[in-house]
Amino acid sequence: MAAVRKHKRVAAAQPGFLPIKSSLDGNSSVIKRRKRVNKNKKKSWNRFSDIQDVEEFLDDVRLQERATGGLIAEKTDDTLFFVDTGETDEKDTQEQTTVKKGKHSKPLRIDLILQPDSHIQAPKNVLAFQQPNAKKQRRISERAAKLAAMGVLPRREKLLQLRSAAAASGLSVKEHPVANNNPDRAFYDLWSAGTPETADPYYLEQTKKKLVKRPDRLNEKPSVLPAVEVIAPGGSYNPDFFSHQDLLREAHEVELKKQKAEEKLARQLAVNEDKATEESTFKEQVEGLIEEEEIEPQEPEGDTEDTVMGPTATQEKKTEKQRKKEKAQRIKDLQRKVERQVIDKQQQLFQLRSISASVKKQEQRTEMRQAQRKVQQEAQKSMPRRLGRLKFQTPDLDVQLSDELASSLRSLKPEGSILKDRFKSLQKRNIIEPRERARFNRKYKLKYSEKRAFREIE
Numbered sequence: 380m381a382a383v384r385k386h387k388r389v390a391a392a393q394p395g396f397l398p399i400k401s402s403l404d405g406n407s408s409v410i411k412r413r414k415r416v417n418k419n420k421k422k423s424w425n426r427f428s429d430i431q432d433v434e435e436f437l438d439d440v441r442l443q444e445r446a447t448g449g450l451i452a453e454k455t456d457d458t459l460f461f462v463d464t465g466e467t468d469e470k471d472t473q474e475q476t477t478v479k480k481g482k483h484s485k486p487l488r489i490d491l492i493l494q495p496d497s498h499i500q501a502p503k504n505v506l507a508f509q510q511p512n513a514k515k516q517r518r519i520s521e522r523a524a525k526l527a528a529m530g531v532l533p534r535r536e537k538l539l540q541l542r543s544a545a546a547a548s549g550l551s552v553k554e555h556p557v558a559n560n561n562p563d564r565a566f567y568d569l570w571s572a573g574t575p576e577t578a579d580p581y582y583l584e585q586t587k588k589k590l591v592k593r594p595d596r597l598n599e600k601p602s603v604l605p606a607v608e609v610i611a612p613g614g615s616y617n618p619d620f621f622s623h624q625d626l627l628r629e630a631h632e633v634e635l636k637k638q639k640a641e642e643k644l645a646r647q648l649a650v651n652e653d654k655a656t657e658e659s660t661f662k663e664q665v666e667g668l669i670e671e672e673e674i675e676p677q678e679p680e681g682d683t684e685d686t687v688m689g690p691t692a693t694q695e696k697k698t699e700k701q702r703k704k705e706k707a708q709r710i711k712d713l714q715r716k717v718e719r720q721v722i723d724k725q726q727q728l729f730q731l732r733s734i735s736a737s738v739k740k741q742e743q744r745t746e747m748r749q750a751q752r753k754v755q756q757e758a759q760k761s762m763p764r765r766l767g768r769l770k771f772q773t774p775d776l777d778v779q780l781s782d783e784l785a786s787s788l789r790s791l792k793p794e795g796s797i798l799k800d801r802f803k804s805l806q807k808r809n810i811i812e813p814r815e816r817a818r819f820n821r822k823y824k825l826k827y828s829e830k831r832a833f834r835e836i837e
Contacts, residue, residue, distance in 0.1 A: 448498030542581065601809035603760045608804070614777065616784075616791050623781070630776045767812035774803050 416427040443450050451459070510516070523533065532540075583589035612618060613626030697705075727734070763771035777795045785791040805811045 444499055445497040602763075602807070604808050606804065606808070610777075616788060618784075623784075626776070626778050627780075630778045633773075633776065763807050763813075764809050766809060767814075769813040769815060771806055771813045774799070 414427065416423060418424045418427060440450065447454060526532070580589065611626050611629075612622040613624070618626075779794075806813050
């Protein structure tokens with residue numbers, strides 16, 4: 380409380396402070412005798428503390444700031460007073476005459492209420508001046524300035540300098556746009572599919588306005604087969620006899636292959652027909668119970684000489700004469716090998732014809748293999764590839780027997796399904812992977828219950 384009263388006395392005692400309210404004047408205010416209260420507790424401190432004079436002082440300061448934009452004591456005399464000389468300016472008289480002539484010279488009260496009456500500036504919006512990653516950007520700019528002072532430029536600026544130097548040298552000169560009033564300018568089609576690219580290609584690539592060049596491999600079709608394959612002539616509703624027989628033969632061969640595959644699988648999974656007899660069963664049951672007699676090897680009679688074998692045997696040390704002899708032998712073998720190589724090279728001079736013939740045969744063999752490999756690659760383009768865990772299964776041929784052929788289109792019965800045919804065509808052309816129908820797994824078993832009406836019938 381003593382600190383608050385001291386603040387009040389110091390503020391009010393200042394010679395430049397001019398209070399607006401008369402209650403703050405020290406001469407007019409009546410000093411009341413304060414009570415002597417024990418303020419050792421927070422409750423009594425809040426109850427008996429008198430800060431009315433401080434609140435009035437602060438309210439007066441706020442009022443001066445709103446009314447004049449600051450304390451009156453700090454204002455200059457020119458802003459507070461003016462000298463009335465009794466003379467009126469021509470501008471003021473003109474303004475008064477224009478105001479009198481106007482219909483709505485006085486503003487409305489609602490507009491006066493909405494106008495701000497405070498001279499205090501609005502608080503600064505800190506969030507409006509904040510930038511994302513400002514600290515990081517400032518660090519990057521400082522580092523770039525430091526490198527620029529050292530003479531080191533970033534990669535982007537180097538590229539820009541290279542491009543500007545190339546343009547100045549005439550390597551890639553940018554064409555200037557032609558004026559609209561120039562009669563020699565090119566004709567512009569308003570309804571054309573594409574728009575002319577007048578901007579810099581580098582700028583279009585960096586701003587993502589120009590599409591990246593599509594690789595050529597993505598433009599290739601996954602298969603050379605046509606989307607719709609024409610059926611064989613024998614599949615017509617009124618086919619020729621020979622073409623129909625060819626189609627029947629083809630279907631017959633497909634069925635034979637399926638039958639052979641089934642027979643092979645049956646042979647591999649067939650159980651041995653030899654049945655177990657009583658004797659074989661008894662042998663299996665008794666096997667391992669009877670111990671076999673172990674025949675101990677008999678040692679040969681007579682004295683045997685002890686021989687030392689293995690790593691324990693020690694080799695006798697060679698003499699100097701033996702080592703020299705072995706060294707001379709190694710030198711002779713090496714010289715003989717070198718001489719043999721020289722003789723072989725000399726003999727190859729007389730074998731040039733045979734060597735050239737063998738080289739030609741090898742080249743012919745490689746060319747033939749390359750041709751075969753190309754043929755295989757071309758054939759694989761029309762074959763379905765393995766795209767998933769399942770292999771492509773060729774659908775069955777839609778063929779009718781000779782007695783099933785219709786005599787007219789009215790009596791023709793439709794066979795097959797267009798949806799299945801298109802689905803198989805997509806699989807065959809490597810557009811989608813071969814699939815199988817998802818199996819339906821029932822989560823709960825079916826529970827059968829008899830209804831009351833059914834039981835009554837029984």
